[in-house]
Amino acid sequence: MTFDFATRLRPNLPPGAARWGGFPPFNFIGGHNDAENLPAEALRAAADRVLAREGTTLATYQLESGPMGYRPLRHFISEKLARRAGMTVDPEDILVTTGSLQGLDLVNGAFLEPGDTVIVEEATYGGTLTRLQRLGVNHVGVPVDQDGIIMDALADMLNEMAGRGVKPKFIYTVPTVQNPTGGVMTEARRRTLLERAGQNDLMIFEDDCYADLLWEGQRPPAIHALDTDGRVIYCGSFSKSIAPALRVGYLIAPWEAMSRMLPLKTDAGSGALEQMVLAEYAPDAFHSHVETLCVALKAKADATVAALEEQFGTTAEFDPPRGGIFLWVTFPEAVDTTRLAEIAGAEGVAINPGAEWVADPATGRNKMRICFANPSPEVLREGIAKLADICHREFGVPERSANVAR
């Protein structure tokens, strides 16, 4: 007899996972980073120093820093945000999280209940959309361009909602190196966003997890930095700037909000070794590392742009990203990227279909996200050529003259 777990499951669970089969040869999803620019040696030296000096503090949960996280790391985060994002934050108001994803979970857990409404950018991080769906929360997408949320559209949306008696719980935005568009909300729009939020008594959740990877133009102050009302909750991450497999992010909120989120963090502290090593590594090395990394990422973005142009010509439309690790591509209407992702995935080319990265799946039908940070330029070129072959075969896009072999 074998026990039947299926009869005991909670209803409405997500579909079951499949066994993991390894990374595909052309892996253009997942937010991985450039292995050549992973500062492994410097992290190794940092681990060596910090474990020699205070390794035995691992004997207590949360080291000797309490539930907000390793104190030297919170100090570094405070300094980094002052220098790079114009923010003034007391280290005592910074919560170290197990990746910025835990920050999303804490904010959602404290503020959202089924039936609530959240405003998101119309193209946005898929993991946020999945989280909101699982919580039974409605999301409404506001139009964006490469300069961020379109403020007139937001005003119209807020008026329309007010007319229906709907008060959104918050506006979730990724203003700096937007996921997936790679755009950056201008300072003027950030100020307008704060005004609109003020007029409508709304909270803002600013997800700045890619912000350190900007390589084009000046980084505007964080929305948090421009906020005079204390209505912004802010999260960030070291996953994108140092190493995705290190699970270290941070969440910043006024204590009134933080004190209600903190009891939902029932994990007995975020991983201490990762916090210690980062805190030891970062003060000397973070800023110069990020500078080098951005150069490498820009080169990969350029290689991706060149490969897309070579393979797809004008049938792949996109704005070159201003930073980050991904590119948001629009194909002609004929192309259904959900099907393309399925077919290409079976042939070793993994892409994010647009429908999973937009508030209204219909608007993402012919779009895709390409993550370019991890593959080499050669793999990028080869994979995009393969994707173009498959796309041509299945959807007739890009067009090709019949007698030209590729």
Next chain:
Amino acid sequence: MTFDFATRLRPNLPPGAARWGGFPPFNFIGGHNDAENLPAEALRAAADRVLAREGTTLATYQLESGPMGYRPLRHFISEKLARRAGMTVDPEDILVTTGSLQGLDLVNGAFLEPGDTVIVEEATYGGTLTRLQRLGVNHVGVPVDQDGIIMDALADMLNEMAGRGVKPKFIYTVPTVQNPTGGVMTEARRRTLLERAGQNDLMIFEDDCYADLLWEGQRPPAIHALDTDGRVIYCGSFSKSIAPALRVGYLIAPWEAMSRMLPLKTDAGSGALEQMVLAEYAPDAFHSHVETLCVALKAKADATVAALEEQFGTTAEFDPPRGGIFLWVTFPEAVDTTRLAEIAGAEGVAINPGAEWVADPATGRNKMRICFANPSPEVLREGIAKLADICHREFGVPERSANVAR
């Protein structure tokens, strides 16, 4: 104007957190471990080796091992469980979790909904009780002694529940170094438990997170090892055996169950550096480390027992633990440990009041849990003397002749 977060909170949140004020001087709570036996140097050497060899794999989420966790660590866990717990587990069926607490969350998330009932040991881990309460799940406590769940009581309880048409979702048990009693369920009772579960078509959730710290008697095979029906989900941890601040645990279940829990693990992988360092450290050092640690913990348990006997005499009743890091103490009825914990806490002596560690708070009113692993024997003695003074002052227990100054 300051934005008012309080008006946006979800209803029924736990009370707000207070700012952390540092560890109390006599810290007898929290599951911390012995700093002198923290293998900091060996972890440092392991970090050095593994980062030199494969540090750049941190550039991909989940390294190159997929969502179940770092493969070499899963291999070690499989070998360790075979050697120490008599279990046969394929590394492909082991999920590395961010502490065993994440294992609890995944099991609860996949199987429990509000109104469900779970059977727990009548004295059990407070964090499990809090989790069940927050989920709106009923828990019913079955009596235990130092040999584990009392099987006749379980049979009666199951009959009584069946009569009411209640089918518990699972039985949650900490069979090896039970928290908080320090007892060990005998092999005979483990077999009976499996029989009863079979007769009643029940799933068992075995939490073995203290099991490596047994110092007295033979460790019985895990319930999982004796199970022929595949009805046991098993979790464990390195927090207790290596370092609490490292957040590395593991969850084991048949793929039918695991495949439904895995999609609830939306953290983009558990911390990779901690997994890598542990996997590098453990094969050579784990078993001998645990042996040394147990000797040290037994000495601290002995010091605690001696201090309790000296200070409280017969008014503190307890069974000397067979392993682990805590002692479960019963005082005379006059002592209300919730009040004692509050008063002693204000004077720098932190204890776990029994009411938070039992299924029915009334039964824990005069009980307390003492964690002895972290304080030095001197601090243990001094803190317990202070606790006895406070307890005498507030409750007249222990009795003291009026003219003897302590």
